[in-house]
Amino acid sequence: MKKSNLIIAIGISLLLMALSSCDDSETPAKPKPDAAALQAITDENIEAKTQHFTIDATAGGQIKGTHGTIVKFPSSAFLTAANGVVTGTVDIELIEIYTRSSMLLTQKSTIGKKDNGDKDVLISGGEFYVNVTKDGNVLKPEGTYTIIVPTNNTGGPDVEMNMFDGVKECESDTCKMVWVEQKDRKIEIAEFQGTGGVFSAYYAIQSKFGWTNIDKWYNDPRPKTTIFVEVPDGYDNTNCALFIVYDGEPTALGRFDKYDDEMNRFTEHYGLIPIGLNVHIILVSIIDNEIHYAIKSSTIVENHVEVISDSDLHIITQEDLVALIDDLP
DSSP states (O other): OHHHHHHHHHHHHHHHHHHHHHHHHHSOOOOOOOHHHHHHHHHHHHHHTOEEEEEETTTOEEEEOTTSOEEEEOTTOEEOTTOOBOOSEEEEEEEEEOSHHHHHHTTOOOEEEOTTSOEEEEEEEEEEEEEEEETTEEOEESSOEEEEEEGGGGTSOOTTOEEEEEEEEEETTEEEEEEEEEEEEEOEEEEEEETTEEEEEEEEEEOSOEEEEEEEEOOOOSOEEOEEEEOOTTOOTTTEEEEEEETTOTTOOEEOOEEETTTTEEEOSSOOEETTOEEEEEEEEEETTEEEEEEEEEEOOTTEEEEOOGGGOEEEOHHHHHHHHHTOO
């Protein structure tokens, strides 16, 4: 009888081990954020915001974007790469970015690089991309052209605004754009006559094509600190994008562009976050072709550490994400 009980006990143990093994094999692996899909959705948003125009190169002319940005070109304003004068029709691309959500979805945060190499957040009066081609060949300006930017798109005129150019910086295989101040090109504020009446606008002279930002440096007298953000396992600087919103500054968007793979956490290069500042931290990634996001509200303390866990992440449509970001304080 005892031998029979032993055999039954061994059989039950083997059965439980088999079932446990079966359960382990059927547990699905946690899906990982898709780096290629994140880049693809960024490229799609840039393409969606690209407006196309044509003008006659000899006569010159102006274009007007959907948000009121005007770009004026003088006559004979374009040269080929070999400095040949361009005639006939040319194709112009224009991108206008005035909101946090547009900055985030195109990954054009407002991080500026100072003369000493330090990086800090900028307050933007508008980000713009201008490119001109003929028969698919990229052209360059013969001299200068003008960008006219309605100030009411970003809360009204600000005399502290200046010109910044977008410059690409690469670390390993990752490249991001940083804004560099062009102190020789000042911004003027003037009134212009439009179809709806007189409007106030920034008046900027530009001498090259590419990305331009009208900005001023963020200024807060409080003591500064560095902020760290820990992310879930499987997330890194290749497959997710991490941003910081300064509450009360609707046209400022910082980005955490430094990642420590040993600590599995992000930080920023500049360490200039004001202590006591109210912020929102935003993580965006793509998993199984769906946008996953987390938004954490926080008040900055010295050596601030923010933790984003799996439970903080949710699925959202792009339309709803745009509304959520632009509704932040």
